[in-house]
Amino acid sequence: MSYCVNCGVELEASLRKCPLCHTPVFNPRQLNKEFPPSPYPTNKGQVEVVKRKDLGILLSVVLTATSVTCLLLNLLVFNASLWSLVVIGFCICLFVFTFPAIFYSKTPIYISLLADGISVAVYLFLISFLTPSTARWFWQLGLPIVIILTICAEIFPLLARFVPLTILSCSLCIFVEIPAFCVSLELLIKRLLDRPYRITWSAVVLTVCVIIDFALVTILAKKRLRNEVRRRLHF
Ligand SMILES: [Zn+2]
Missing domain, CATH: 1.20.58 (Methane Monooxygenase Hydroxylase; Chain G, domain 1)
Structure with a gap:
């Protein structure tokens, strides 16, 4: 049994340096002897991650299916208003939001934040389009808020440059x-x-x-x- 000369922690026979303070282990009795093999694996293992391409395909299929089925349901059954536009708009927003993370990670951050802002604005416009009697809120409140929030978000990557x-x-x-x-x-x-x-x-x-x-x-x-x-x- 040996101990670290610096911090006194008990050392495994196979250790070449202290795990706590990283002081090299020096045992005069073991000078000419080989260190026994370490009981711990030397290579880091990693669980295989889901490929982004597969995730992208799954997400695209689910969003497209949702949009198309809701549109058909709207046109063929519940056709009093164009309510499916809200669902389709939401699917488009979700696609735009996840695009940089799943489909193309090299998208510049400014572009992806701008695209997020535009998609939310379009989504709000669709909602206001369906309720024309109160559509004033979109131009006077919804759109300005989206623009301000987009600018607030764009400031962070801009700040990071300086x-x-x-x-x-x-x-x-x-x-x-x-x-x-x-x-x-x-x-x-x-x-x-x-x-x-x-x-x-x-x-x-x-x-x-x-x-x-x-x-x-x-x-x-x-x-x-x-x-x-x-x-x-x-x-
Ligand atoms: Zn030590």
């Missing part, structure tokens, strides 16, 4: 975007309801986020403080 994306820098970005979104949302709702442009609840969100932003900027600017926060929160 600064390293850490938990702190991402948090700062999120806490700038949240109040911007809330203020825009409240103003859009006021416009839809023909009320005067005044912010109320979003002003509270704005105040809280500004305080958090100041704290985050201070932490990011001071290296010592930043390292201390990283050490304490373990990231």
Whole structure:
């Protein structure tokens, strides 16, 4: 039985270095002897993952079948309104959202986020198309919200080009975007309801986020403080 000279942990006879502190094992009695073979496998095994192509085929078949069967059901049986457009729109959205992950992983992030935004906008438009009496909400609320959220999402890859994306820098970005979104949302709702442009609840969100932003900027600017926060929160 041998022990690590540095940390004192008990060592297996086959070990060449301490598993805890990585100090090389030195046993004078074993100088000219071979180390016994390690009882642990040296190669990492991996469970075979599902091929993305197969997953893509399955997803395409399910989405196409759902769209076609719902369209037929709509046209042949329940044909009072074009409700199947909502289902088809949802299938298109799902396809667009999963496209970069399943079909073509080299899609630039800007393009895939833009495509996600456009597909959601088209989906909302289809819903508003089916309810023409209240379609105003799409142009005054639905579309602007989708555009703002798409811009918020596009800011992250843009930010990553200039600064390293850490938990702190991402948090700062999120806490700038949240109040911007809330203020825009409240103003859009006021416009839809023909009320005067005044912010109320979003002003509270704005105040809280500004305080958090100041704290985050201070932490990011001071290296010592930043390292201390990283050490304490373990990231
Ligand atoms: Zn050790």
